[in-house]
Amino acid sequence: MSEQVELLEVSIDAMPEERFDLDFSYAQSVEYFNELYNEGRIVNNSFEDDIWIVRRLDYESLTNSLNFKLIEGSMFNNNLPKDFKKIVKCWSMELLIETKTTAVKYYSYFHRLFKLTKGFKEVYKSELLKYLEYEDITSHSKYNIINTLCNFFNYSNLAEGESYVPSLLDFKEKIPNELTVRQLPPSREVLYFSNYLDIYFNRLLEKSLNTNDLDKELFLIYPLILWWRLGTIIPMRATEFCLIKRDCLIQKNGNCYVRLPRRKLKESRKRVQLIDKILITESMFELISNYQNLTEKFGKTTTLISYRSFKDFNRPNDLKRDVNQFNRIVLDRLIEYFYKKLETYFNCPIQLENRLKPNDPRHIAFISLMMQGYTPVEIARLGGHTAVKSQYHYSGHSEYWIDCEVLKLMSKVKNISNNFSEGILSNDVKLKAINTIAPEGKKLKIGYCIDEQQRCEARKCYYCRHWFITTQEFLEKKETIKKEISNSRNRINEFANVIKNIHNQFFQDELERMSTRSIKDLKTNSQAALNEIKKIAKLYSNLEEKVSLND
Secondary structure (H helix, E strand, O other), rough: OOOOOOOOOOOOOOOOOOOHHHHHHHHHHHHHHHHHHHHHHOOOOOOOOOOOEEEOOOOOOOEEEOOOOOOHHHHHOOOOOOOOHHHHHHHHHHHHHHHHHHHHHHHHHHHHHHHHOOOOOOOHHHHHHHHHHHHHHHHOOOOOOOOHHHHHHHHHHHHHHHHHHHHHHHHHHHOOOOOOOOOOOOOHHHHHHHHHHHHHHHHHHHHHHOOOOOOOHHHHHHHHHHHHHHHHHHOOOOOHHHOOOOOOEEEEEEEEEOOOOOOOOOOOOOOOOOOOOOOOHHHHHHHHHHHHHHHHHHOOOOOOHHHHEEEEEEEOOOOOOOOOOOHHHHHHHHHHHHHHHHHOOOOOOOOOOOOOOHHHHHHHHHHHHHHHOOOOHHHHHHHHOHHHHHHHOOOOHHHHHHHHHHHHHHHHHHHOOOOOOOOOOOOOEEOOOOOOOOOOOOOOOOOEEOOOOOOOOOOHHHOOEEOOOOOOHHHHHHHHHHHHHHHHHHHHHHHHHHHHHHHHHHOOOOOOOOOOOHHHHHHHHOOOOOOHHHHHHHHHHHHOOEEEEEO
């Protein structure tokens, strides 16, 4: 699991994946710093140093630096907290973990604007806006500058952000042709990962059962299974997953729960009450419990994931200092390890830009909850957001969710979970098998009904499991069928837009209660979207034996 060279520029988001808590964040950042030092990515050996020398991943002989010497709040703005430099260092460490060496560029933006605004004094906000408007800067750079500052203010929760962030976001609206939402990998690549992860995990389990000897590689894959299956239903941060306690499982009144390591915050009228005990299925409970039992023999661990169970596998010289804890850097290595398996074992290479990151399941879970009709407050409580408006950042992934739901339903209908090699997500179709024999049954306007009793399951025959079409007729009527698929997807998008608009209206004033009408509209449109998705999945499944819906 050696470090992979990162040549792509990773864009920064306005919303950070983590949030700041002085004691916790400082301890976590020092641990991350030590790991990066042990790996050779950071040259100096102390988090307390005022200059960090960071080795580049593309050219190891070259380095960049992060200079914290001038980051003293008292130099410009006495209203900044006394631990301001420590906050900036912890935020910078998050950047190094999330964006690799691109973090150096984003920190340079921050450093420049910190000086320009004299420590983010409100009276200098106009100077910053003038700089963005009139300085000779590309739109792409302006976008990243704004996101850098918003990311910092949302991470640190400093009072100065209340003045700066709204103005910066207003300015960003004027920047042309820039994406404002974190882009997930294409749904097909995500489903490759998910499908083959399940296959590989089950093969390792079966092999271990047949030989009565646990395969050592199982202890590398099991944490990924837990990260993926838990993370895509419960919107948790990667750090939250890594820090789930060993004794996280709870059984009460016939229900199963998992406790998440969410930090309690002071009560506030503006804050959503967070929940840390979350209901899970019995099968998820058993999956976690089985992992606990399998890894018990490796000794003490404070986290659910036992780092001791795999620390020597393929990394005999690993110098990680705290072997009692699992962390996000190690999770990143495990994800990278499995992507190598996809290439070598399954012959399914995934381009670097299309690979999942540790926090991506959180995005998937958020949009899934939204599209299932959960209210913004319910989602905030499940996602660990203290402010409902934080979810706005995640509302742009509905197309991804639709594609994934179609594929999952197809897998259930046709048991085609192993058949992702051709791709099945777009409106275009191509011949996959030849079948020119007309079946026995009633001829319809398009296709045949092959049920003797003609028990209709849908208003349109396309969506009935008794519907059949020959290859020849399919080729003749392909454009009509494609139009039907396109119309159905448009209807889903309309329902999805209604759901997003209801959420967005609530984001305008998160202290207002959602009306009973709005909640009802959420549920109605969610169910309508799901019903339409089921119809598309049935149609795709009926065509699957003949065609691949290839992008």
